Amino acid sequence: MEVKKLEKIYEGKAKIYYRTDRDGVLIQEFKDHATAFDGEKFAVIEGKGYLNARISALLFRELKRRGLENHYVDDYDDKSHLVLELKMIPVEVVVRNIAAGSLVKRLGFEMGKAISPPIVEFYLKADELHDPIVNRYHIKALGIADDDTLDELEVEALKVNDALVEVFNKASMKLVDFKLEYGRARDGCVILGDEITPDTCRLWDRETDNTLDKDRFRFDKGDLIEGYRVIYERLLRVVYS
């Protein structure tokens, strides 16, 4: 059954969502745009949207195969997916297995230090406030989610982490940290949405600790497309085997 792309309903920094003629199903398109540091650094990098779409599809399908429900329905074209329409919870759930980024800068952790059990963090999705870190009390006071939902987010994010750590390890990479976003389906169920790509994960080569993810763009640590291609090719070798 062919799906028809209808009007654009939301455009963010890295993705566009379109309505379709299928009720409850959207098209999620990955853009070639790269931004960092609250939009201060910006570039259009040809091929990024394609690679992100490929990687996100692989990972969402793999999670589904392992019983971890998510919004991915099917590929739509080279850089777009069909996804379930969710009412997004405006919180980013970050899981950290190795110290990097704000854990080093803000909290003084030693760069590269293994963290076990992993750290889970919540950030408020609010551009004008620069996505501040929040705790459960803040989220509840803001009326965004209750304790049961937050329990569910933590438990689900840690399950996704277990699965992804295993997948990336098989693919000779370390999953340093990553960000997830959840939403509610029409029946009220909490479902994983958004994307899982090198834009939203820190991924290091398992042997050399070389950065393969968007930190290449953020900190001029090498060609972004080359890193994303390595990630995609390595994943392709393991997720269907």
Next chain:
Amino acid sequence: MEVKKLEKIYEGKAKIYYRTDRDGVLIQEFKDHATAFDGEKFAVIEGKGYLNARISALLFRELKRRGLENHYVDDYDDKSHLVLELKMIPVEVVVRNIAAGSLVKRLGFEMGKAISPPIVEFYLKADELHDPIVNRYHIKALGIADDDTLDELEVEALKVNDALVEVFNKASMKLVDFKLEYGRARDGCVILGDEITPDTCRLWDRETDNTLDKDRFRFDKGDLIEGYRVIYERLLRVVYS
């Protein structure tokens, strides 16, 4: 029994601790020094140490009377207390009943908005990192405290909040927010330490919302001593009645 003051063992921004000839008991002296914004703003304000010592003693005694254990043993002199020696947990526990400070600036809450149930926050005590906000996962990964201890800190801080809100309300003030620090006694018990003063609480007049606490110094909102004196006198009228 007289207690002898021995050597200084710690001097902070607002207090000095001395060893005494009584095993496990220290002298806690309140300084006249006022600092704000990570030490950028600084002044010596005569009478502040005295008023803080009076206010902290009143409040710690009142908490004890209500069954909430803490480190206060007795007055030592006009601006010093005898306190139990604790091994401090390097975390600040903040409770918020009304939006002000970082809740407004960092998280976009409307100034003065009532928050019910109250918000509890943990901050890492680390000058060089400017006391960053942390969640339970960070505290556990840093090896500072386990979940049971953090549960205890939250429960105890909320009990202290209930008591203090009632006391300040009777004394015609609103307890906007405040900071507590806990430590472990020799038997391992978690005990409330540090101070409860207008340096560590936001207190507003119940009718006018006028600031009576250290925000007078931080934001040049009026004479600090005058505010602290109002707080002390109002408390005196209610804590023994």
